[in-house]
Amino acid sequence: MTGGQEANNTKPRRRTQQERTAQAERALLDAAATLFARRGVERTSLADVGVHAGYSRGLVNHHFGSKAALVERLARDIQEEFVREIISRIDESDDDAVEIIAGMVGDYLNGLVEHEETARAFFVMWSAAIPREAALRPVMAPDDARFRLGVEGVLRNGQKQGSVDPALDPAATALTIVGLLRGVVAQYLVTPATYDLAAAIESSRRFVRRGLSPERQGRE
Amino acid sequence: MTGGQEANNTKPRRRTQQERTAQAERALLDAAATLFARRGVERTSLADVGVHAGYSRGLVNHHFGSKAALVERLARDIQEEFVREIISRIDESDDDAVEIIAGMVGDYLNGLVEHEETARAFFVMWSAAIPREAALRPVMAPDDARFRLGVEGVLRNGQKQGSVDPALDPAATALTIVGLLRGVVAQYLVTPATYDLAAAIESSRRFVRRGLSPERQGRE
Amino acid sequence: MTGGQEANNTKPRRRTQQERTAQAERALLDAAATLFARRGVERTSLADVGVHAGYSRGLVNHHFGSKAALVERLARDIQEEFVREIISRIDESDDDAVEIIAGMVGDYLNGLVEHEETARAFFVMWSAAIPREAALRPVMAPDDARFRLGVEGVLRNGQKQGSVDPALDPAATALTIVGLLRGVVAQYLVTPATYDLAAAIESSRRFVRRGLSPERQGRE
């Protein structure tokens, strides 16, 4: 499989060690995500993670040092991947601000189905930050803020360009939009059976479009 | 069941026993809520709950039988209290549907500050239902559904009365509204510091009013 | 067995719980001493202690909370018992200071055989305080000091009464005497086979009597 590459390498030894580490860590993180999604963080043991990844009971500690470090690493990895994707889409888009946000709402909710396990794992870790003395708070809170700030930036642009109502408080509005997304997804994760995702996306977009639009409405 | 005895009051000792039980259970449930809010369900031991309630290490098992039973009981208690309050407000209201929902949004978010500990405990238990094999799922999911159904009912009424856009899917819209509430609260619970609650309420209400309104808008 | 006593007790319930605790703790401490003497502190697991005491694996933690607490408690218990015995003998004695010390040397070394297991357990814990960052240091060091101070007091009395050379530094001399005892015992514990205890006692007493005596000697 990688034989040809090895033949070309002058230091195949070093390369392979690095590869082994990277491969093992990837397998461990994937296994952790699967098991967190299935049973939650607390009910997943490090031994389970190691064995589910196809290795031994002790490998998680060997690579990550502690359970907390594993959780933190996984949370950051998912966040980064997710934020990178969202931001790249926003940057590439030629739409006005409202359509960028509406598009993001659709992407976010559609992505839920495609990456349900990852989403579930992320929400499991995110909600583990709710207790006041939660160890994960300092890890998850900054990410929340970053997501909100990204949305806020789009809103401010939209206000400059006129597509977003200038009367809106951008920070509070970003918070509402992120809240809407998080809450809709969380409900899906808790009660997937009774859920019409397409309709939920439609409805969420309507709320966002109307909530942001500067146009007059009879009632306000 | 015990009504006859109570009426006669011939055995005051029996009465006292009942009161003692009720009082102890109340104290235990309050202690559990406090500790769940502080450290989460898994990191709270039954001994902690008993001692924090002013009793002994073993009393939780004596009264509730198991940790799962305690959690379930607390979750149901908070839910019932909460749903009762919301529904009574909706029933008493003379407003049209949109204002009922907008009012509920305000009450819900304002109540957060007043009963933060209870809210935190509830969200801790609710989010414990996110893992696919979570034991709490069967407890929390029906409540989610009930809450959505309540909102859905208001929306259908509003559609009959004309205050809510008849083109809306009431189920999906209810889901969006409940999602918005849950998500906004969850963010508050994770990152309270960076949070302007009044602005969040204002923004949430705007989204709800505009999202529900039947009036034409330029963009759609 | 204790039935007759229970019949007389007005509060047999409370009494019995206390007895159970006391009995279990005694059994656990005895088992710990036996196993520490046999394998050392680090190689003795708490599970071993519980099972060897006739209870379960988890009981040590139930009663003492941690391994460190068990070790500390056992060390203090042995120390107290030992110091109490030594001091009571000194107080009861009518001998002059030199003979009190010489007698103590004999008692100490003879006691070694009679309570070898306890002595071995104590020396195991005492020597665990030698590493610079040893957790047991703060526990063992004060006891060493107390023992030396007791001897020092006897020496000062002897100097007042004339039986101990007034030129001696009482603190340094106490240190030497305690060192002699500790070192002779430690050798016995490390190499019991090649050991003539009676001769060692004889020799140690000679050193002490001559070392303390004020009489002139040709060489000095």
Add this chain to the structure above:
Amino acid sequence: MTGGQEANNTKPRRRTQQERTAQAERALLDAAATLFARRGVERTSLADVGVHAGYSRGLVNHHFGSKAALVERLARDIQEEFVREIISRIDESDDDAVEIIAGMVGDYLNGLVEHEETARAFFVMWSAAIPREAALRPVMAPDDARFRLGVEGVLRNGQKQGSVDPALDPAATALTIVGLLRGVVAQYLVTPATYDLAAAIESSRRFVRRGLSPERQGRE
């Protein structure tokens, strides 16, 4: 054995390999001594030793095969060095037996300060032989015996020459002297703060001189 090769120096690479091995082992043994003195044998991991020596986690096993082998090797090295020094001093001395012993007492105790870390490491390993089933017993016990035999030899010489009381049991007396040294040092290692070493040396020498001397004393 390898002298021929070294002389020819035709294979400098071989020479370098040997040097590298010797250098690495020296570094590993030094690191082990430092860490044993700091935290004890059981709480020092082989990885710590390797890294503290400036190498990798796995090097101790590579060179010594097992932790037990490392400990044994270090114990023997320190012993040999120490015994060699003591014996060479005794051999070189022209003093009579009593002064040889008294000089050794001074050297031993003074050396403590100069080589405190080595001394601490040695006492850590020596006291690890106190538990009855200690793995280190067979390593440390013979050394104790050798030290005592050395002292015993000096005493027998002294008895022949008349400087040591012929009534003394040489073996028991050697045991007492070695015990005194070990015990005084051990106390220093456990409670260095409250310690006047100069006074302790003075006192120890007095005990030895008087204990060995054949001169008459009023009291005996």
Add this chain to the structure above:
DNA sequence: GATGAATGAGATTTCATTCAT
């Protein structure tokens, strides 16, 4: 010779649960 990835045994500790009082 040297590194460090991987294993798996074992230790401490926590804790839900059972049961005697």
Add this chain to the structure above:
DNA sequence: AATGAATGAAATCTCATTCAT
């Protein structure tokens, strides 16, 4: 009703050792 002694399962973490590179 209430206490808390006792059990034993399970989890995290450490670490000596083996082995591939």
